[in-house]
Amino acid sequence: MRRSPVTLGGAGRLRAELKRLKSEDRPNIIRAISEARSHGDLSENAEYHAAREQQSFIEGRINDIEKRLANAEIIDVAHLPVSDRVVFGATVDLDDQDDGTKITYQIVGEDEADIRRGLISIGSPIARALVGRSKGDVVEFDVPAGKRSYEITGVRYV
Numbered sequence: 001m002r003r004s005p006v007t008l009g010g011a012g013r014l015r016a017e018l019k020r021l022k023s024e025d026r027p028n029i030i031r032a033i034s035e036a037r038s039h040g041d042l043s044e045n046a047e048y049h050a051a052r053e054q055q056s057f058i059e060g061r062i063n064d065i066e067k068r069l070a071n072a073e074i075i076d077v078a079h080l081p082v083s084d085r086v087v088f089g090a091t092v093d094l095d096d097q098d099d100g101t102k103i104t105y106q107i108v109g110e111d112e113a114d115i116r117r118g119l120i121s122i123g124s125p126i127a128r129a130l131v132g133r134s135k136g137d138v139v140e141f142d143v144p145a146g147k148r149s150y151e152i153t154g155v156r157y158v
Contacts, residue, residue, distance in 0.1 A: 003073040005088050005122060010112030011074045018065045021058055029055045068111055080157045084135040088122055092130055093154035097138065102153070107131065 006014070029051055036048035077089035086092055091106045105120045107130065113121035120127050129141040133152055140149045 003071055004068070004109055004111070006068075006072040006074050006109040006111060007089055007106075008074055008076045008078075010109055011069065011072060014065050014069055014072075014111065018062065018069070021062050021065070025058050026055075026062070029058055072109070077157050082157055084155050086130045086133050086152065086155055088131070089157065091156040091158055092152060093156075094150040095153050097149035097151060103150075105130075 032051040033048065033055060036045055036051050039045055039047065075089055080087065080089055086107070088107055088109075091104060093102065093104050095102055103118075105118050105126070107122055107127045108119045110121045110123055113119050113124070122128075122131070125141050125143070129139045130152070133139055135152050135155050138149060138151045140147055142148075
């Protein structure tokens with residue numbers, strides 16, 4: 001199986017979620033199933049079926065996170081060589097050439113992407129357009145509304 005890049009922070013968030021699922025959510029759902037069983041006939045016990053479904057979801061998520069962490073190539077962005085070149089983990093400041101707005105993205109692994117927090121997946125069209133470019137370069141890429149053009153105004157490794 002191929003190794004997928006993950007930032008140190010992203011791996012930490014996955015580990016924290018795994019710990020919560022195993023130490024809090026799993027025991028809570030086991031208690032809920034036990035309580036629902038005590039109510040009698042399981043064939044018509046909605047609480048029991050809902051708890052079992054939730055247990056299945058939790059176990060699936062635990063397995064998914066464990067596999068992702070086992071196949072992760074964890075990259076500490078703070079230890080990357082400082083340069084003006086955009087690589088995985090870089091935080092990139094962009095100036096929209098069409099309307100002048102300024103945005104900042106960090107290029108992260110697929111599992112940690114969250115556009116609301118400015119984290120874009122290494123596999124996204126904008127990240128693919130940015131990787132390998134340098135401060136001062138203008139990049140163009142396609143979005144559903146058409147072509148966008150951004151100037152790279154800064155590259156940081158934080």
